[in-house]
Amino acid sequence: MISEPELEGEDGGQDRTQPPAPETPREPDGSGTVVGDGLPTPPPHRVRWLWALGGAVVASAVWAGGLYVYDRTVPDLRGYRISEDLCLDADLSALSEILGGQRESRHAVEEQRAIDRSFCDVTMMPGRPGEAKDDALPTSYSSVTVNYSLHKETDPAPEFEATLTPLALSHVIERKTKRIPELGERAYLMTDSGGYTPELKVLDGRAVFSIGIVSQSISQGPPADGQPADPEPIDPAVLEPAMVEDMKALMAAVKE
Structure with a gap:
């Protein structure tokens, strides 16, 4: 007898020797292909x-x-460098014509990661006439102070005007401020009412410069009237062009 062929599965032909394909769950929203x-x-x-x-x-x-x-890039220093000897870089020849020859000087320099600073102090004294009496004649001289700072990390511009006058003098001496054109980014000439302490300050990028003058007197002997004579102040209008000329020369000297 010929019997009916046996089916290999109730589903109509799936090989039971093969494992069923793994189920892949649908997306929660029923999506999927x-x-x-x-x-x-x-x-x-x-x-x-x-x-x-x-x-x-x-x-x-x-x-x-x-x-x-x-x-973190290095700021633009506009070619300015540290001054190892500011007394050499600051020639001050224009002021010497007015105040007298340079008699002595001293300088200092400090280099740090954030700022470089240089300092110079020069004594200028005019020659005395040969016929002057030596018992009561005061000798006048001027101390010229030069400062130069190069700010390598912070910008000194926002604080420049606020620090023109030293704090110790801001409430003691009345200072007059005059803007000097065509000198660096910003430049000011400060004087007191007597004209004894003119100071020129300049900002140029990250560099700050100053030249200040203080006139003093010494007596070589006991004065005739018992009081030493005060030095006659030099008109700031006479000193101004010389200070500007020497400042321009200094700024050029400390550029690479």
């Missing part, structure tokens, strides 16, 4: 979204790193 054997596959747009998100993070990190490198 059904292919082949009827099982849903995950949507591919999630992978693309993760790649896009990762790219944005990398781009942000590179941009932030670029800003950090930019912020």
Whole structure:
């Protein structure tokens, strides 16, 4: 007898020797693409979204790193350098024509990571007439002080005008301020009411300069009237062009 062929499975032909395909759960919203054997596959747009998100993070990190490198770049010093001996760089020949020859000088220099500073103090004294009496004649002289600072990390511009007058003198001596054109970025000439202490201060980028003059007198012997004579102040209008000329020469001398 010929019998009916046996079926290998109730589902009509699936090989029971092969394990069933793993089930892939659908998305909570029921999304997914059904292919082949009827099982849903995950949507591919999630992978693309993760790649896009990762790219944005990398781009942000590179941009932030670029800003950090930019912020750490060396500022433009406009060619200014430290002065190892400011008394050599500051010739002061124009002032010497008015105040007398240079008799003695002293200088100092300090170099730091944030700022370089140089200082020079010069004594100028005119020659005395040969016929002058030696028992009561006071000798006048002038002390010329030069300062130069180079700010390598911070910008001195916002504080420049606020620090024109030393704090110790701001409430004691009345100071007059005059703007000097065409000298650095900003320049001012300060004088007191008597004209004894003219000072020229200049800002040029990260560099700050000053030239100040103080006139004094000494007596070589006991004065006839018992009181030493005060030195006659030199008109600031006479000193101003000489101070500007010497300042321009100094600024050029400390540039590389």
